Amino acid sequence: MDASGAGPAPTGAPTHVSHPAIAEGAVLRRDYQVSVAVECLKRNTMVILPTGMGKTVIALLVMAHREAVAPGKILFLAPTKPLVEQHAAFLRDTFLKGPISVFTGETPPEDREHDWRTARVICSTPQVIQNDLVAGRIDLKDVTLILFDEAHRATGNYAYVFIADQYKRTRLNGLVVGMTASPGSKPEKVREICENLGIEGVEVRTEADEDTRDYVQDVNVQWIHVAMPDNLKRIAETLRAIYEEKIGNLQGLGVLSRRPTKVELLKLAGVLQAKIREAGQQPDSRWFSALSAQAAALKVAHALELVETQGLGAFETYLERLQNDESKAAKALLQDPRMLHVRMLADKSRAEHPKLRRVAVIISQQLREKADSRIIVFTNYRDTAELLTRELAKVENVRPARFVGQASRSESDKGLSQKEQVAMVADFRAGTHNVLIATSVAEEGLDIPSTDLVIFYEPVPSEIRSIQRRGRTGRKQAGKVVILVTKDTKDETSLHVSRNREKKMKTEVQALKQYFRAVNASEESEEWRAWFKPGGADSTVTLRPAAAPAPAPPQEPAREEEEDRRGALTILADHREFASPVVRELARKGIIVKPHQLPVGDYVVSDRLIVERKAATDYTASLMDGRLFPQVKALREACSAPLMLIEGDGLFATRMSPEAIWGSIASLLTDFRVPILTTRSPEETADLLAALAKREQRDERRAPAVRGEKAALGDEERQRYIVEGLPGVSSVLARRLLDHFGTVRALANAEPDQLAEVEGIGKEKAAEIHRLLTLRYRRPGLRRKTAEAPSAPEEEASP
Numbered sequence: 060m061d062a063s064g065a066g067p068a069p070t071g072a073p074t075h076v077s078h079p080a081i082a083e084g085a086v087l088r089r090d091y092q093v094s095v096a097v098e099c100l101k102r103n104t105m106v107i108l109p110t111g112m113g114k115t116v117i118a119l120l121v122m123a124h125r126e127a128v129a130p131g132k133i134l135f136l137a138p139t140k141p142l143v144e145q146h147a148a149f150l151r152d153t154f155l156k157g158p159i160s161v162f163t164g165e166t167p168p169e170d171r172e173h174d175w176r177t178a179r180v181i182c183s184t185p186q187v188i189q190n191d192l193v194a195g196r197i198d199l200k201d202v203t204l205i206l207f208d209e210a211h212r213a214t215g216n217y218a219y220v221f222i223a224d225q226y227k228r229t230r231l232n233g234l235v236v237g238m239t240a241s242p243g244s245k246p247e248k249v250r251e252i253c254e255n256l257g258i259e260g261v262e263v264r265t266e267a268d269e270d271t272r273d274y275v276q277d278v279n280v281q282w283i284h285v286a287m288p289d290n291l292k293r294i295a296e297t298l299r300a301i302y303e304e305k306i307g308n309l310q311g312l313g314v315l316s317r318r319p320t321k322v323e324l325l326k327l328a329g330v331l332q333a334k335i336r337e338a339g340q341q342p343d344s345r346w347f348s349a350l351s352a353q354a355a356a357l358k359v360a361h362a363l364e365l366v367e368t369q370g371l372g373a374f375e376t377y378l379e380r381l382q383n384d385e386s387k388a389a390k391a392l393l394q395d396p397r398m399l400h401v402r403m404l405a406d407k408s409r410a411e412h413p414k415l416r417r418v419a420v421i422i423s424q425q426l427r428e429k430a431d432s433r434i435i436v437f438t439n440y441r442d443t444a445e446l447l448t449r450e451l452a453k454v455e456n457v458r459p460a461r462f463v464g465q466a467s468r469s470e471s472d473k474g475l476s477q478k479e480q481v482a483m484v485a486d487f488r489a490g491t492h493n494v495l496i497a498t499s500v501a502e503e504g505l506d507i508p509s510t511d512l513v514i515f516y517e518p519v520p521s522e523i524r525s526i527q528r529r530g531r532t533g534r535k536q537a538g539k540v541v542i543l544v545t546k547d548t549k550d551e552t553s554l555h556v557s558r559n560r561e562k563k564m565k566t567e568v569q570a571l572k573q574y575f576r577a578v579n580a581s582e583e584s585e586e587w588r589a590w591f592k593p594g595g596a597d598s599t600v601t602l603r604p605a606a607a608p609a610p611a612p613p614q615e616p617a618r619e620e621e622e623d624r625r626g627a628l629t630i631l632a633d634h635r636e637f638a639s640p641v642v643r644e645l646a647r648k649g650i651i652v653k654p655h656q657l658p659v660g661d662y663v664v665s666d667r668l669i670v671e672r673k674a675a676t677d678y679t680a681s682l683m684d685g686r687l688f689p690q691v692k693a694l695r696e697a698c699s700a701p702l703m704l705i706e707g708d709g710l711f712a713t714r715m716s717p718e719a720i721w722g723s724i725a726s727l728l729t730d731f732r733v734p735i736l737t738t739r740s741p742e743e744t745a746d747l748l749a750a751l752a753k754r755e756q757r758d759e760r761r762a763p764a765v766r767g768e769k770a771a772l773g774d775e776e777r778q779r780y781i782v783e784g785l786p787g788v789s790s791v792l793a794r795r796l797l798d799h800f801g802t803v804r805a806l807a808n809a810e811p812d813q814l815a816e817v818e819g820i821g822k823e824k825a826a827e828i829h830r831l832l833t834l835r836y837r838r839p840g841l842r843r844k845t846a847e848a849p850s851a852p853e854e855e856a857s858p
Contacts, residue, residue, distance in 0.1 A: 110530020
């Protein structure tokens, strides 16, 4: 098996890597991979290597030596489930120091907690590890190496950032390796990635480097320019006139001084909303007019891009979505006579974008030259992918498949689950499909080998995405890339921007490498290279680690550590809140945050205190759509100490009158008796929740509970409340059970067959209710005296 990730080794060179932790004959030797691995073992390192050059093999070499000299857990992180499973499959074939576990969102939390204690290598998506760290199921103290695949994601609130931060706090001598083909062109972003991951050195290889050129396959890149047909030109001209008018409106209102880029136009909304917030209760009406013009300009810009670069099909689909858009900007835009004219032109036109025909011709020619070719067509839009799949299915010998992710606004377009994506890649590899029409989901990470041709339906301005797309070919054999460009449109701009950013990225990466090289210049490298000695006549490369004690088997957590974890503050959070920065900030404070599907509120701090957290904009939105007061009523009924927390600015930055907002606040305080607190940021929210948890749990000794105590309930309500806590018992079934048995005591003493007599209580539900009612209570850590074993401790309950 060629696990090197590159082309064949030079003639006469040693062929395989030999190491006690690596399967014999499993990995072909590449000098540059060994050199990079040596550097990675010295310090936290970012590896920047073209796609297909074997970053995973470098990870394997680092794992093999690290496992020998610093025994412990190894954590291999990748952004998606298919990529995680791909890495795990490779390691099971090559790495001899298992077991290897896979953690994804489909792995039950209790299984992850158990496997964490026994596995030597964990391949996981980062979100799962972040959630388990936050919930206190795992810690990183025994982890000696973390590998971050696609490390360019380690910015902002992505889970890589939190995990690396926790690792730095937990294990001072832990090793980090980040791997990417394209860290980005902006110096501030590249440095942010390095800072977030604790990077201390950068290892870069390109196709032109002396130690890689023998392994690099040729990739022929072609740019094909097409002209836009007259019918599309007329539509585009009208849309451009509308766009220029909206931009003129924004300039007339004094919010723009020049023609904006799309990014600047997007950011303008935040600027305008900030101005409205700053104005308080009496904002200038022109800011609202500007917001409407900005929203309309964005919609027209998107429509224009679709016409110029995609064609009529994608444009008409977008018009249908606009008709279902309830915003004022969309409604006003559709009523514009010029938009009505555009729609008429689109209805009359039958000519499609010339790109569609050109793709069919290019693919047909490729299949004539090489019948068993594998081809990927990339497009930015799901609708275009659908159109291409439909049209290419009509072409002789083409067996196309649409390869898109799950996320979709359309209920009718569910896309592919990650499991379905893996199956489709397997079909592509086997030849069931010979053409994949893919969106960005296929750009990153998935092992799609032996792709002969990659087609860009449109250029992408992102240097990262452009590099990732091109990297799908030329991995094991020579490849070809074709980029379609519509003349005099955004396509040409995107192509120019992408080229410039790639040049800047290379310059920035080299500068960063020189910086780290200067910082680390005093370190001696010969002793490190001694680990990797060339083999003799057996044509191998031997990776002999320095003498080290045999790794100790993983141990169960000590009882003292378990007690420490039990003593930590704990907050129950609705599972949807795990996407917010609040839970990460709480975890950084040492608070365990456990996910629950909460019926009421967002955070349960104690058995009496539940917090509903709303962003300022969500507060007004929930007031407008009628959600607010039912939510507050349920919060009030669920516990004796409810709290509404409004986070961030912008409470008065909507068209809703300040009087209405103040009226709702007055109602919460007086009618519902729900206190309101405000915070400026997620960090302040976490500070407040931590203070509340400390007071409730340590000072008042009140533990969090999913069902808080009810306030001022009558006897009938209390009875229903008790019965509703039984398994599968709704409020309706609680009434039926109480009507049938008369008292809670009679119900509790009933046998399963008696319970099953009640309508809606089947045999299984009756058995579960009876089991729970007769189950002995076992408090974790509590010692009970029994006749058989007077001093024996009870078995601890599972989390």
